[in-house]
Amino acid sequence: MPDDYSKIPDNKTGPPLMAPLPDEAETDPNLVTWYGGIHRRKDLTRRGSYLLGPGLVWLLLFLALPATGLLALSLAQRGDFGQIHWVFTLENYKRLAGFGLFGWTPDHLLILGRSLWVGLVTTVICVLLAYPLTFYIATRPPKTRSRLLFLLVIPFWTNVVVRAYAWLLILSPQLFPAKLAAFFGLIPAGSPLFPGSLATFLGMVSTFLPFVALPLYSSVERMNWELLEAARDLYANRVQVFLQAILPQTRPGLTVGVIVTFIPAMAMFVVTDLLGGSKYMLIGNLIQNQFGQARDWPFGAALCLALMALTMVGLALYRRWGDPRDDNGSPAGGGRP
Amino acid sequence: MNAKRPVVALIAIVSLIFLYVPSLAVAIFSVNNAKYGLLWKGFTWKWYTQLFSNQAILDAALNSLFVAVISTAVATVLGTALALGLDRFPWPRRGVKAMDLLVHLPVVTPDIILAAALVLTFSLLRKLSSVFEMGMFTLILGHITFQISFVTLVVRSRLAALGRDIDEAARDLYASGRYLFFRVTLPLLMPGIMAGAMLAFTLSLDDFMISFFTHGPDSVTLPIYIYSSVRRGISPEIHALSTMVLLITVVLVVIAERLSRFRREG
Amino acid sequence: MAQVQKCFGSHKALKGVDLEVRKGEFFTLLGPSGCGKTTLLRIIAGLELPDSGHVLLGGQDITRLPAAKRQVNTVFQSYALFPHLNIFENVAFGLKARQIEPFEVRRRVAEKLEMLGLDGLDKRYPHQLSGGQKQRVALARALVNEPDILLLDEPMSALDAHLRTQVQEELRRLQRELKQTFILVTHDQDEAMVVSDRIAVMREGLVEQVGEPREVYSKPRNQFVAEFLGAANIIAARRDGGRVVTSLGSFDLSAAPAWDEGSLAIRPERIVLADGQDGDGNWVRAKVREAIYRGQSLDVWLTPDDSAAGDPFKVRVRTHGKDHLRPGDQVSLFFPPEDLVALDQA
Numbered sequence: 001m002p003d004d005y006s007k008i009p010d011n012k013t014g015p016p017l018m019a020p021l022p023d024e025a026e027t028d029p030n031l032v033t034w035y036g037g038i039h040r041r042k043d044l045t046r047r048g049s050y051l052l053g054p055g056l057v058w059l060l061l062f063l064a065l066p067a068t069g070l071l072a073l074s075l076a077q078r079g080d081f082g083q084i085h086w087v088f089t090l091e092n093y094k095r096l097a098g099f100g101l102f103g104w105t106p107d108h109l110l111i112l113g114r115s116l117w118v119g120l121v122t123t124v125i126c127v128l129l130a131y132p133l134t135f136y137i138a139t140r141p142p143k144t145r146s147r148l149l150f151l152l153v154i155p156f157w158t159n160v161v162v163r164a165y166a167w168l169l170i171l172s173p174q175l176f177p178a179k180l181a182a183f184f185g186l187i188p189a190g191s192p193l194f195p196g197s198l199a200t201f202l203g204m205v206s207t208f209l210p211f212v213a214l215p216l217y218s219s220v221e222r223m224n225w226e227l228l229e230a231a232r233d234l235y236a237n238r239v240q241v242f243l244q245a246i247l248p249q250t251r252p253g254l255t256v257g258v259i260v261t262f263i264p265a266m267a268m269f270v271v272t273d274l275l276g277g278s279k280y281m282l283i284g285n286l287i288q289n290q291f292g293q294a295r296d297w298p299f300g301a302a303l304c305l306a307l308m309a310l311t312m313v314g315l316a317l318y319r320r321w322g323d324p325r326d327d328n329g330s331p332a333g334g335g336r337p
Numbered sequence: 338m339n340a341k342r343p344v345v346a347l348i349a350i351v352s353l354i355f356l357y358v359p360s361l362a363v364a365i366f367s368v369n370n371a372k373y374g375l376l377w378k379g380f381t382w383k384w385y386t387q388l389f390s391n392q393a394i395l396d397a398a399l400n401s402l403f404v405a406v407i408s409t410a411v412a413t414v415l416g417t418a419l420a421l422g423l424d425r426f427p428w429p430r431r432g433v434k435a436m437d438l439l440v441h442l443p444v445v446t447p448d449i450i451l452a453a454a455l456v457l458t459f460s461l462l463r464k465l466s467s468v469f470e471m472g473m474f475t476l477i478l479g480h481i482t483f484q485i486s487f488v489t490l491v492v493r494s495r496l497a498a499l500g501r502d503i504d505e506a507a508r509d510l511y512a513s514g515r516y517l518f519f520r521v522t523l524p525l526l527m528p529g530i531m532a533g534a535m536l537a538f539t540l541s542l543d544d545f546m547i548s549f550f551t552h553g554p555d556s557v558t559l560p561i562y563i564y565s566s567v568r569r570g571i572s573p574e575i576h577a578l579s580t581m582v583l584l585i586t587v588v589l590v591v592i593a594e595r596l597s598r599f600r601r602e603g
Numbered sequence: 604m605a606q607v608q609k610c611f612g613s614h615k616a617l618k619g620v621d622l623e624v625r626k627g628e629f630f631t632l633l634g635p636s637g638c639g640k641t642t643l644l645r646i647i648a649g650l651e652l653p654d655s656g657h658v659l660l661g662g663q664d665i666t667r668l669p670a671a672k673r674q675v676n677t678v679f680q681s682y683a684l685f686p687h688l689n690i691f692e693n694v695a696f697g698l699k700a701r702q703i704e705p706f707e708v709r710r711r712v713a714e715k716l717e718m719l720g721l722d723g724l725d726k727r728y729p730h731q732l733s734g735g736q737k738q739r740v741a742l743a744r745a746l747v748n749e750p751d752i753l754l755l756d757e758p759m760s761a762l763d764a765h766l767r768t769q770v771q772e773e774l775r776r777l778q779r780e781l782k783q784t785f786i787l788v789t790h791d792q793d794e795a796m797v798v799s800d801r802i803a804v805m806r807e808g809l810v811e812q813v814g815e816p817r818e819v820y821s822k823p824r825n826q827f828v829a830e831f832l833g834a835a836n837i838i839a840a841r842r843d844g845g846r847v848v849t850s851l852g853s854f855d856l857s858a859a860p861a862w863d864e865g866s867l868a869i870r871p872e873r874i875v876l877a878d879g880q881d882g883d884g885n886w887v888r889a890k891v892r893e894a895i896y897r898g899q900s901l902d903v904w905l906t907p908d909d910s911a912a913g914d915p916f917k918v919r920v921r922t923h924g925k926d927h928l929r930p931g932d933q934v935s936l937f938f939p940p941e942d943l944v945a946l947d948q949a
Contacts, residue, residue, distance in 0.1 A: 031667065033651050034427060035501055036508025036517075038669040041427070048426030052436075055419030055485055059439050062482040066454030067442070073457055129352045136349030148353070150594070155356045157586045159543050161560045162579045165567050166359030169366065172571060206356055259445075267447030270545060274567060284449050291453055291550065301457070304450045315445060505650050506683035508670045510697035510744065520700075524687045 074301035084297055092302035108286070112306060115283040119266030122204040123212070123258055129205070130213040130257065131246075134220040149217070156210035164274045167203050168194060171275075195277025203271040208264075212257035219253025263314050267307055283307050360583055367576035384577035394578060397562035404473070404548075404558060405541040408480035413534040415481070416488025417526075423489070424496045440490065443483040452550035455479045459551065472553030479551040480541045487540060488533035495529025528596075535593050542585075616642040617653070618808035624752075624786060626661075629778045631787045633795040634805035635831070640788045643805075644754050647786065649673045660751060671700075676745035677754040680761075682737050684729040690716070690740055691725035697748040715743040718777075735766050746781070755787040759794060771797045792832045796820065804828050821870065825947045829868040836874070836918055837946070838867045847945070851887050851907045851918075854938055860945030871902065871921035873942035877935050885940060889918060891932040903928055905936065 030041050074092055077085040096108050137148045171178055171193035182189040193199055231245030269284035283303060290300030370381035388394055423436055443451055462469040507517045545560040566575050616639040624630045632640040645651040649670035658666045665673055685693050691712055698708045716722050719739040738758055745753055759767045775798045778785045789795055795802050796816045803813045812824045823829035826837055840849040841864040847854050889905040903920045
């Protein structure tokens with residue numbers, strides 16, 4: 001074999017190395033290499049548009065356009081019979097801020113504030129429960145772990161109406177919880193434990209606990225437990241162990257969990273409608289009311305935009321706190337309870 | 338710190354019980370032989386058999402299934418094409434960012450806003466054509482709108498995981514564009530497309546808010562049916578129906594789990 | 604195909620590269636990361652277009668020919684095996700894509716699988732293979748197409764050191780057997796030495812030197828090449844008639860340098876170490892500063908006695924490791940004229 005190799009012609013008489021090339025024909029700038037092929041830029045753009053087109057048109061028609069429409073609608077006027085007068089007015093936002101026909105009332109601002117409050121409390125309770133829950137699951141042997149996770153995924157996908165209904169049953173007057181409450185004189189005998197704050201929060205927490213726990217679990221599972229041990233040696237205090245060792249490591253999952261809980265919780269309709277009663281009317285219920293019985297679409301649109309603003313605040317916090325690249329926590333990639 | 342573990346376990350187990358007790362109670366009372374009240378009157382299947390003779394419930398179930406199948410099929414095709422179109426072509430970075438925002442919109446916005454926006458759109462489109470009267474058609478359009486986003490996101494993440502190497506290797510090995518797509522890209526993308534479709538299907542079946550706003554009298558779905566019956570109070574029939582819905586959820590989750598396990602091993 | 608020629612003039616990553624690879628040779632592009640060697644390889648593969656310049660294959664301009672139409676196949680750094688296809692289907696991919704008869708496909712795939720010691724694995728999937736096996740599948744998948752050129756993009760980087768040496772030797776043997784043109788990209792100079800017929804050393808988008816391993820190693824053209832291919836002593840020098848004067852003294856060279864002022868290079872193992880002996884030409888007396896035992900060799904750092912103004916100039920010498928040298932020992936060094944290389948200004 002080396003013989004063949006020695007037959008290779010000598011290069012010493014070849015062209016000089018590193019010499020600038022004569023006749024540098026520029027390559028056609030319209031040609032691009034793309035995923036291993038050489039294409040005309042125009043062809044790529046055309047084929048890409050064919051694929052992109054239908055979906056894009058759909059989203060523009062049924063998403064972007066309606067969103068803009070909602071904005072326009074919020075600046076329009078309601079007619080006497082619920083029809084829309086396309087006249088520019090800030091009336092709806094004024095009403096939202098409480099300036100109605102009969103002077104200033106805090107009603108609408110209260111509902112807005114309550115939405116924030118219910119969203120916040122629900123999220124906090126869920127987070128407080130989710131940490132022990134995910135720690136417990138993550139420290140089980142693998143088989144038990146996957147079974148317990150399965151137990152978390154089921155309620156994640158359970159229909160919100162079905163779950164709210166289940167609480168209506170549990171809290172009904174003939175069953176133990178209501179009887180117990182009546183025994184202590186908290187409620188009149190023979191009446192149910194709903195509507196009210198207890199029922200609302202039971203419904204909310206049971207709806208959203210899996211939404212916090214599943215993304216959080218994906219972070220807890222990847223946690224470095226040795227760091228935890230080290231922190232326990234360093235800090236006497238459990239709060240410090242949590243802040244120094246656990247929180248930084250679980251923040252990506254926690255942030256996803258908080259976002260997919262806080263935003264839909266704030267906008268909740270079903271749970272508050274069935275379990276909350278009039279005292280727990282949230283912005284979601286108010287919006288539904290405007291598009292339903294009240295037939296005041298312009299005001300409903302203004303409420304939607306207010307809710308959207310609250311959502312944006314939540315998302316801004318998410319951008320700052322959580323690394324979206326770590327976002328593979330919740331199996332749904334988001335939540336729609 | 339060892340003393341803390343039992344507390345952790347206790348909270349964890351209580352949380353799990355808390356998640357399951359209501360549903361279990363519904364399941365138990367669904368086989369209770371009592372029309373009114375919640376006293377145990379013996380075991381019966383009769384509420385379940387009644388479900389299958391209640392035309393309204395059968396219609397609602399059929400509607401749910403019909404909407405889910407049609408909307409999932411459309412959304413999967415559109416969403417996959419959108420993901421491919423976004424990911425596999427040299428668009429200007431700004432354009433991709435804007436598209437990303439649009440695609441993420443239904444995922445992050447509260448669904449009640451999306452529902453309200455759709456109601457507005459359909460009311461405006463109704464002036465053009467009566468097919469936009471609230472009904473089966475508008476319901477399917479509404480579902481597709483949010484499903485596209487989820488399918489696109491799932492397929493895109495799979496596309497990103499595939500990377501460029503595989504495509505280049507196939508091209509290097511004499512593959513034409515068509516051969517590359519049908520022999521390499523599509524088979525490798527299939528698990529992602531299936532996962533996206535599965536997610537879209539489940540979201541459609543599970544959806545309440547969008548359906549509540551965009552349905553018409555001919556297109557009541559199961560969640561809406563349950564909601565409107567609940568407003569009239571609890572009844573053993575609804576116990577049975579809820580339990581059925583719960584069981585379907587379990588089945589779907591098991592199927593999804595199997596699919597994803599197959600995907601990881603295959 | 605008489606000769607394989609490639610001329611480039613691509614910007615940024617490649618600042619005008621002009622290379623010629625001969626048919627049937629094992630050619631290596633060697634250089635640190637970011638030197639443009641992978642870009643060059645991708646241009647040859649057809650996965651990248653040069654901004655200007657041409658790629659010629661057997662006299663034909665293939666610059667704009669897509670990868671799918673070039674008789675050139677690549678072993679990717681990541682191997683890029685098709686995870687959904689088994690080993691047989693992976694290897695058969697290129698043949699099937701060109702619609703070669705199933706019988707012929709089976710014959711050729713079986714032949715290559717056997718050649719690379721992969722027989723019996725044809726029903727396995729890539730994720731069931733070890734790193735070394737995956738690499739061989741990638742090799743088989745490319746070779747089965749009998750390409751005019753086989754391109755190898757750092758194919759050994761994912762293997763552990765022990766396996767790497769073995770694979771390098773196998774690769775060399777395989778290339779000699781097949782007599783096909785191989786172009787390898789690597790940043791590992793040992794690897795380049797072991798496998799190549801010729802090496803092109805690259806830096807910052809330019810080719811610094813092309814030659815046989817022996818030539819590039821012992822006659823580096825400039826300091827970069829000298830230092831990139833193993834250890835080298837670089838000594839500033841100026842020409843004085845037929846001799847070259849440095850801070851260590853004056854030396855005879857076998858070939859007179861082309862400059863008046865420049866530097867000399869000599870490999871540590873070429874310096875002859877002796878105690879007691881002395882002579883006139885090319886001998887330097889020095890004191891041992893540090894001796895590092897490396898098993899196969901002993902690296903000795905020395906300070907020459909005549910070092911101008913007591914400058915602690917260090918000379919690195921590599922011996923067979925039999926010597927027992929301690930810091931402070933006095934030794935004599937001989938710099939053979941044929942091993943002293945005059946470097947280009949660079």
